[in-house]
Amino acid sequence: MLVLEDVHKVYGKGKDKKVEALKGINLKVEKGEIFGVVGFSGAGKSTLIRCVNLLERPTSGKVLINDVNLLELSPKELRKERRKIGMIFQQYNLLHSKTIFKNVAMPLILEGRPKAEIRKKVTELLTFVGLEDRMDHYPEQLSGGQKQRVGIARALATDPDILLCDEATSALDPNTTEAVLDLLRKVRDELGITILMITHEMNVIRDVCDKVAVIEHGKIVEQGPVIDVFTEPKTKIARSFIRTVLNDKIPASVRKLIDESSKENPHGIYRILFKGASTSTPLISNTAKKFDVDLNVLHGMVTELQGIPFGNLIVEFKGPKEEMDKAIQYINDHNALIKEVDQDGI
Template sequence: MIKLENVTKVFPSKKGKDVTALDDVSISVNKGEIHGVIGYSGAGKSTLIRCVNLLESPSKGKVWIDGTDLTKLSKEKLRQTRQKVGMIFQHFNLLRTASVYDNIAIPLKLLGVPKAEVKERVMKYLDIVDLSEKKDAYPSQLSGGQKQRVAIARALSQEPQVLLSDEATSALDPETTNSILELLLKINAELGITILLITHEMNVIQKICDYVYVIENGNLIEQGSTIELFTKPKQPTTKKFLNTISQRKLSDRLIDELNLEGKVIRLTFLGENTGQPLLSKVTQQFYVEPNILTANIIELKNGIVGNLVVHLIGSEHQVEHSLSFLKEQGVEVEELGVN
């Protein structure tokens, strides 16, 4: 449904040194899936998502929506194709002097949608976002979450095949963020809309994404299913993002001290293994003493991941056998403090 093929975006600089915001980036989003792009400020996330509907034209590469290469279209054909792509933003972009109803209706009228159909669509999508009773209210009378719901209804009213989300929850408190994410899941499930979002918040990826891309300095440095990245992160930046939502990080000093006797191990459990008493079995079978340092369970859209950081005390032989046993049970094992 969405495909970026070797996209590079370079911004000219008056100081003489051009800025490469995206460098040979390729992504592919299948119909009906939710993909997320995560990175720190300045990583290139916003440029990437603006290239999807050609709000920014790539310096190199191709952009495909539903099999059509947007970079080859005339202005008129591009305008028509963009109607397949809805977009929501961090700051809502509502008309302050227009009611909720008119904020959704005005773009439809400008597109030439018949009056009767305009009313039908406005009420249909206000109902989907649970704001029917606010149709006569003005933006100043709404909370941040309600404003974002209006923006989502406005995007949906054009009945797109794709929805782009540009940091749509960044200005919202955690509870409101969760409600908006639940709404996006509902839209994806009930309307079949493909969603591509950008964020700097790992909890957004955790809650709704099927697949994730990690971007840094304009480069895609890691990608995979959400479960893969949560269980087997490779890049330091990915691990830093994971540390923001799970108690994964211990100080190097503490790890070095503990490694003087036994080993400090990160264990990652997936699916049914999260409920198995594997540490108890290790204690009984291999005579090692596990001391749990940190532990948590993370619920993803498509599964459950458990994380334990454990200090295993015992002879080197016993510890190695216990680690082999855990690996055989499908547990990801990472020794900490090993250079």
């Protein structure tokens, strides 16, 4: 288990030169979880992940791995604990003059492991990531996705308990990203390794993470299970990230046409969120039949979060106000979340 308690990181000295990169970070990543931290550039994501293995030493706070506070260890003890933490980088960080075999073997070579043990371990790891036929190649002979697979194999060489991923997919195309995320799931499911993932891509959070934290200006402003944050985001920044995945903002021209066509009758635009079994219920159809309202679906999608179906609809309601109120209450009573959408589509 990984726990960060009130972690601060301040750069520079003197009152006017200080930069607070992290401002009291509190996170708990349970064993076997894939935990994502999402934020814009400059939010403090990379500083946070580098504080976990003390590549950046926190100014204050605690970094606990299996109840051991890394900040209290001697240099020798810290080196030993760091073997339990693997790291995957955005730009792969491979040695271009070494073969793929040597790149993966490097952590074991530095530890002085026997050659036979190294060959056995590296062969197993390259087979695990699907590159057993590339061990004698060099990095420039591989695609970006293959290089990242090498990086994952190298990070697994010391049998870590925790794997840190710093924007591990941001340099990859969508298909390659999906393949790398599948591999990270395999790492978690088959090897039982806990993964902390830093990213600015909400689709990565959606596709692979169990929990997510949103970081802004060095602070965690929202966190929780992915499905809860997606269905009921509490902060503006979380909603903006989710929108990059849902892509459901109503164009201004469409909004204008709706407003002009609805001047005579009360109307409203609502977001309806379904999860689990409610996604298969004909709730919109039943609502239109039961009440004197017209329903115009402006956007609709169904996706999956943590294996749970999740539906998102943007619907225009039009009709007598009392009928609209009854229809909204009916939807609320049938395991769906409904909220009016404002002019910004939120």
